[in-house]
Amino acid sequence: MNDAELVKRVLEGNMSAFSYLVNIHQKLVLHIVRRMVASEEVAADICQDVFVKVYQKLGDFKGQSKLSTWIASIAYHTAINYLRKKKQLNEISVEDSLSCAREVNQKEVEEPFVLEEDAKKLLMQKVEELPQQYRIVLTLYYLEEFSYKEIEEITGMPEGTVKSYISRAKALLREKLTFVKQEIWG
Amino acid sequence: MNTEERYDEIFESAMREDPGYKLPNSFVDGVSSRIARKLALKIQVRMLWRSALILVGLTLLVFVFNYVIASYYPKLAKFTISGYFMVVVTVVVLFILFMDRVVLSYLENRHGSQLK
Numbered sequence: 001m002n003d004a005e006l007v008k009r010v011l012e013g014n015m016s017a018f019s020y021l022v023n024i025h026q027k028l029v030l031h032i033v034r035r036m037v038a039s040e041e042v043a044a045d046i047c048q049d050v051f052v053k054v055y056q057k058l059g060d061f062k063g064q065s066k067l068s069t070w071i072a073s074i075a076y077h078t079a080i081n082y083l084r085k086k087k088q089l090n091e092i093s094v095e096d097s098l099s100c101a102r103e104v105n106q107k108e109v110e111e112p113f114v115l116e117e118d119a120k121k122l123l124m125q126k127v128e129e130l131p132q133q134y135r136i137v138l139t140l141y142y143l144e145e146f147s148y149k150e151i152e153e154i155t156g157m158p159e160g161t162v163k164s165y166i167s168r169a170k171a172l173l174r175e176k177l178t179f180v181k182q183e184i185w186g
Numbered sequence: 187m188n189t190e191e192r193y194d195e196i197f198e199s200a201m202r203e204d205p206g207y208k209l210p211n212s213f214v215d216g217v218s219s220r221i222a223r224k225l226a227l228k229i230q231v232r233m234l235w236r237s238a239l240i241l242v243g244l245t246l247l248v249f250v251f252n253y254v255i256a257s258y259y260p261k262l263a264k265f266t267i268s269g270y271f272m273v274v275v276t277v278v279v280l281f282i283l284f285m286d287r288v289v290l291s292y293l294e295n296r297h298g299s300q301l302k
Binding site for chain 1: 193196197198199200201202203204205207208209210213214216217218220221224
């Protein structure tokens with residue numbers, strides 16, 4: 001069933017079609033929300049809210065973008081609004097991230113990464129320490145495989161900002177990984 | 187393979203790995219019941235508006251009726267109802283309906299969604 005057909009069925013009041021829509025998009029919504037909100041319970045609550053909004057606003061979906069992009073955008077904005085309301089949003093300071101990126105670029109990592117699996121686990125842990133907007137662009141780009149253009153549609157960030165957030169996040173993670181590696185292996 | 191390329195490879199593969207987040211099993215049912223509650227609240231609000239319109243209409247009718255009686259049939263004045271009494275009744279009835287249909291439904295909606 002394609003997006004247009006699914007939307008048409010939901011708008012006709014078919015709740016099974018809506019359940020199907022929830023089932024196929026719940027992972028996407030969960031990944032976006034959970035990357036921004038640490039609490040599992042709060043994230044589940046926000047995810048429910050996202051799908052209620054999807055149901056209420058589905059009539060406004062004109063099919064100009066993919067349904068997943070449209071749903072992702074609702075999920076992103078719902079999570080951002082929640083964080084703003086709770087004053088938990090770590091806005092990225094351009095100065096901070098630029099200086100971090102500069103520091104990281106100056107460092108030359110000589111040693112190879114010894115244990116790949118450990119490095120991966122550490123990376124996954126360290127992602128949680130990044131500012132929410134870095135986490136979200138990484139998730140949308142790598143995990144959900146959205147294009148830069150689609151990420152721009154979802155988050156409202158210009159394509160250039162998305163690209164620079166990804167490369168800064170990558171550099172910051174590399175720095176964190178190097179630091180941990182030096183702590184563990186000397 | 188140099189360190190840079192190795193890091194890129196590890197980074198990409200880590201980022202593409204499923205983080206393993208889980209939603210409760212009753213998630214889809216929770217969404218459906220939340221939608222049902224929202225729709226019910228919407229219907230209750232619409233019904234409250236209709237009731238308000240009917241009551242305000244009736245109050246206006248009582249005022250018009252009282253005016254006509256007082257102007258043209260003063261002998262029938264004992265059969266009229268006080269317009270102010272009607273206003274008080276309208277306000278009380280609307281308050282009860284508002285509390286019962288809107289406030290209670292809203293609270294049920296909020297608590298219900300927190301419990302799900």
